Amino acid sequence: RLRKWQERIRTKDAGERNLQFALSEMDRMASALGAPRSTREVASVLYRRALNEDLIRGRSIEAVSTSCLYAACRMEGIPRSLDEVTEVARVPYKEIGRTYRYIAQELKLEMQPVDPKEYVPRFASELGVSEEVKQKANEIIDVSAEQGLLSGKSPTGFAAAALYAASLLCNEKKTQREVAEVSQVTEVTIRNRYQEQIEAMGLY
Amino acid sequence: MTSPADSIEIQNVVASTGIGQELDLEALADDLPGADFNPDNFPGLVYRTQNPKAAALIFRSGKIVCTGAKSIDDVHEALDIIFDKLRGLSIPVEEDPEITVQNIVSSADLGHNLNLNALAIGLGLEDVEYEPEQFPGLVYRMDEPEVVILLFGSGKIVITGGKQTDDATTAVEQIVERIENLGLLG
DNA sequence: GCTTTAAAAAGTAACCT
DNA sequence: AGGTTACTTTTTAAAGC
Numbered sequence: 238r239l240r241k242w243q244e245r246i247r248t249k250d251a252g253e254r255n256l257q258f259a260l261s262e263m264d265r266m267a268s269a270l271g272a273p274r275s276t277r278e279v280a281s282v283l284y285r286r287a288l289n290e291d292l293i294r295g296r297s298i299e300a301v302s303t304s305c306l307y308a309a310c311r312m313e314g315i316p317r318s319l320d321e322v323t324e325v326a327r328v329p330y331k332e333i334g335r336t337y338r339y340i341a342q343e344l345k346l347e348m349q350p351v352d353p354k355e356y357v358p359r360f361a362s363e364l365g366v367s368e369e370v371k372q373k374a375n376e377i378i379d380v381s382a383e384q385g386l387l388s389g390k391s392p393t394g395f396a397a398a399a400l401y402a403a404s405l406l407c408n409e410k411k412t413q414r415e416v417a418e419v420s421q422v423t424e425v426t427i428r429n430r431y432q433e434q435i436e437a438m439g440l441y
Numbered sequence: 442m443t444s445p446a447d448s449i450e451i452q453n454v455v456a457s458t459g460i461g462q463e464l465d466l467e468a469l470a471d472d473l474p475g476a477d478f479n480p481d482n483f484p485g486l487v488y489r490t491q492n493p494k495a496a497a498l499i500f501r502s503g504k505i506v507c508t509g510a511k512s513i514d515d516v517h518e519a520l521d522i523i524f525d526k527l528r529g530l531s532i533p534v535e536e537d538p539e540i541t542v543q544n545i546v547s548s549a550d551l552g553h554n555l556n557l558n559a560l561a562i563g564l565g566l567e568d569v570e571y572e573p574e575q576f577p578g579l580v581y582r583m584d585e586p587e588v589v590i591l592l593f594g595s596g597k598i599v600i601t602g603g604k605q606t607d608d609a610t611t612a613v614e615q616i617v618e619r620i621e622n623l624g625l626l627g
Numbered sequence: 628g629c630t631t632t633a634a635a636a637a638g639t640a641a642c643c644t
Numbered sequence: 645a646g647g648t649t650a651c652t653t654t655t656t657a658a659a660g661c
Contacts, residue, residue: 295628319574331652334575347566350558350573388557388594389577389637423640428645453634457657483631484659496632498658506657509633544656548635576653577637589654591636599635601655 252288259284259302262327266306269325270317280309283344292343296336300328304337308346315359316351318393320421353378353387356396356420363419364411366404373403381437390430394422398430406440445551446613451606452599453546456516459504460527460534466501472530488523495519513542513606544602547609551596551617553627555579560592563623581616588612 260281267277283305287293293301303326310317319337323330341348354375361371377399381387387395397420404411413424413431420427435441466486470478477487485498485506493515498506505523510516517540524534557579561571570580578591578599586608591599598616600609620626 334572334652338570338572342567342570345567349566350561350571382558385554385556385594387573388555389573390594391574391638393574394639425641425645426639429638450635452636453655455633455656459658477631479631485631487632489632494633498632500658502659504658506632508656511634541657546634546655570653572653573638577639578653580654582654591654593636595637597636599654601635603655 255298256285256288259298262299262302263306266303266322266325270306270310270321272306272310272315272317273313276306276309276313276315279312280306283308283340283346286344287340290343292340296339297328297332299326300332300336301340303328303333304340307333307337308341308348311348311351312346314355316355316392318356318421320393351392353382353392353396353399356393357400360396360400360416360419364400364404364415366400366409366411367407370400370403370407370409373406374399377402377434377438381434384437386433386437391422391426393420394426394430396420397422398427398434401427402431402434402438443552445549445617446610448550448552449547449600449609449613450549451512451545451547451609453508453544454510454513454516454542455506455508455544455546456510456513456520456540456542457504457506458520458538458540459502460524460532460538462503462533464499464501464503464532466499469499469530469532473526488526490519490522493518497523499523507540516540516542542604545604545606545609546599546601547603549598549600549609549613551592551598551620551626553596555592555594555596555620556625557592557594559625560620560623563625564619583612583615585615586611590616592616 263280264277287301307322319330319334326333357371357374397416401413401416413427417424417427466478470476470486473488485500488497488499493510495510496508507516507520510519520540527534557571561569561579564581568582578593581590583590586603588600588602588608600612603609
């Protein structure tokens with residue numbers, strides 16, 4: 238009886254210690270990603286829910302913490318791509334993706350696909366383009382998505398191409414290389430999405 | 442009018458069987474030309490047949506997995522070739538070992554582009570996995586028949602996890618009906 | 628969970644010319 | 645800029661770590 242009681246305390250203490258570690262990890266990554274405090278709070282709520290529903294068994298605290306932060310950014314409408322998250326994480330891309338899908342399913346988060354427009358403000362400010370370019374990029378995204386070009390495409394690449402096209406249309410040209418750098422997408426992908434988008438806009 | 446069900450093509454059939462006889466894979470690797478055996482990487486010996494094209498994983502226990510065949514008949518033909526090769530090596534093989542089809546992978550074409558974003562919401566986010574950042578296909582798990590369907594923006598789809606030939610047909614009819622009811626097909 | 632095998636779908640990426 | 649190769653997803657059995 239005493240053993241069980243001691244074990245319970247030990248488990249609870251371990252859980253608390255692990256929770257503190259998870260919270261500090263999420264805080265570290267959120268800082269590195271420049272995510273606001275609200276996002277860290279959402280992420281910590283997700284982690285506590287995962288802990289309460291025993292979703293961490295068989296997975297690393299690192300992977301669950303990282304996935305919660307990735308999900309929280311999306312839920313707050315200020316997504317970080319899996320590539321960006323991987324850069325500040327201590328677990329590989331594939332494991333973050335797999336753990337995120339598991340957590341999202343089990344916690345019934347019913348995550349909507351990321352809207353490429355949600356990447357525009359951040360990429361645009363990193364590129365240092367005007368408000369006009371942002372608006373044009375959003376317009377390009379809406380028009381080409383309505384024409385069915387978005388299905389299956391990476392939201393990051395879609396946003397990157399729209400920003401590249403918008404920078405040309407607004408005479409504030411950014412090179413494909415510059416856009417590729419801030420969006421973590423290859424120039425080949427930007428070129429491919431760009432061609433489809435300007436055709437959709439009737440601008441070729 | 443051709444229906445999507447008519448576009449179904451079986452792409453791969455996975456089946457398991459066994460010869461009811463323990464095998465010395467090291468010796469078998471030497472006696473079977475073209476056999477790949479790397480016990481450090483994987484416990485099974487890999488043997489490929491050319492006609493029909495298939496790959497067999499042969500285990501020490503005598504159990505065999507056959508994959509890559511384009512039809513159930515091809516699975517039987519490929520395994521018969523392997524059974525005969527083993528017999529030719531003086532390894533006793535039962536007359537007609539039981540062969541169990543474990544998985545059939547098929548492809549089909551719905552004939553219209555799909556708005557995967559709308560489809561994810563329409564089919565129910567709880568039953569759907571659609572993460573275009575990680576993979577361009579929408580993953581839909583169907584209960585009856587119990588198969589997994591991958592749907593792409595082009596309208597092309599993949600049906601996998603079925604054990605019977607008509608699972609794919611039933612699945613395609615079901616998914617077409619669901620998408621039509623959602624007003625998302627063409 | 629991982630290792631291996633096959634196959635389709637479409638997107639993205641890496642590498643070479 | 646283009647082409648090739650290769651990886652992402654799903655399924656499934658096998659024996660063993």
